[in-house]
Amino acid sequence: MPTLFVVVPYFNEPRTLAACIDRLLVAPLPTGWSRHVVLVDDASAPAGRAAADEVAGRSVADSSVGNGVHSADKARALTLLRHERNAGKGAALMTGFDWILARAIDADAVLVHDADLEYDPADHRALVDALTADPLLAVFGDRWHGSAIRPGIVAWMHRTGNRALTALSNAVSGLRVHDMECCSKLLRIPLLRIVRPRLSEPRFGIEPQLTASIARARGSVREVPVHYEARGFGDGKKIGVRDGVRALWVIVRERLR
Numbered sequence: 001m002p003t004l005f006v007v008v009p010y011f012n013e014p015r016t017l018a019a020c021i022d023r024l025l026v027a028p029l030p031t032g033w034s035r036h037v038v039l040v041d042d043a044s045a046p047a048g049r050a051a052a053d054e055v056a057g058r059s060v061a062d063s064s065v066g067n068g069v070h071s072a073d074k075a076r077a078l079t080l081l082r083h084e085r086n087a088g089k090g091a092a093l094m095t096g097f098d099w100i101l102a103r104a105i106d107a108d109a110v111l112v113h114d115a116d117l118e119y120d121p122a123d124h125r126a127l128v129d130a131l132t133a134d135p136l137l138a139v140f141g142d143r144w145h146g147s148a149i150r151p152g153i154v155a156w157m158h159r160t161g162n163r164a165l166t167a168l169s170n171a172v173s174g175l176r177v178h179d180m181e182c183c184s185k186l187l188r189i190p191l192l193r194i195v196r197p198r199l200s201e202p203r204f205g206i207e208p209q210l211t212a213s214i215a216r217a218r219g220s221v222r223e224v225p226v227h228y229e230a231r232g233f234g235d236g237k238k239i240g241v242r243d244g245v246r247a248l249w250v251i252v253r254e255r256l257r
Helices: 014-026 048-055 091-100 121-129 151-175 189-198 206-216 239-257
Strands: 002-010 034-041 067-075 078-082 109-112 137-142 185-188 222-223
Touching: 002 091, 002 121, 014 048, 014 121, 014 151, 034 091, 034 185, 048 078, 067 189, 078 091, 078 109, 091 109, 091 189, 091 206, 109 121, 109 189, 121 222, 151 206, 151 239, 185 206, 189 206, 206 222, 206 239
Parallel strands: 002 034, 002 109, 034 078, 137 222
Antiparallel strands: 067 078, 109 185, 137 185
16 A cells, blocks of 8 residues: 655644644545655744644654654654754755655655645645656646635735746746645655755755756656645745745756756
8 A cells, every 4th residue: 555655844833733734634545545644843942842742642852863853653644753953844854755765665655745724635635646657757736726815915926926936947947837836746756766865955945946856857747726725924924035036046056957
């Protein structure tokens, strides 16, 4: 039975984490698939750390080992990994990817899912259904098909910026996607094994770098519409203008490699 590993990068989101994980663990998957959630706590403050410990089902002892510290709750198919120092979303994803690659088989797949409630895990069935036998296929979510988009100038700037970055990424990578910055990215393990050594961006620049790495591996991308409930900065959203500029630089840099 193939396993869908769901990597959840997490940093100081105690108000939404429990609901996020609970929804993940009960969301339906296609027949024949199992799920294992890999929660990566990126050195949250005490309240955030406690929330991660609670959803993992037991306390995780302090350790100086760093990114390799983990505890597993097999009954709930959840593993908690923890960073000693805050390193960013990209670093959290790479920690999760490395843990998975040491355990997964080629029939498995890995999916990224944020720890807030912007994305609906009920969409995971459709994402997995879009997989084919092609080991170099990735499936991306597309937020801009009927999702609930928050009104206002900030939301408009966010969406416009995403579209501009996606257009530039497409021009550089040769892929044709509609939402390169979407969190929902699903890769089969053989493709992840190829792209992981090419990943180095510690923050939100991981999105364009992962996309460029898929293209460089001669992978292909299918898209599936996903539900999206946008958060504002008052709700704890962390990505900002600096991250958009960094994403632009990553796209250009990847083209020059």
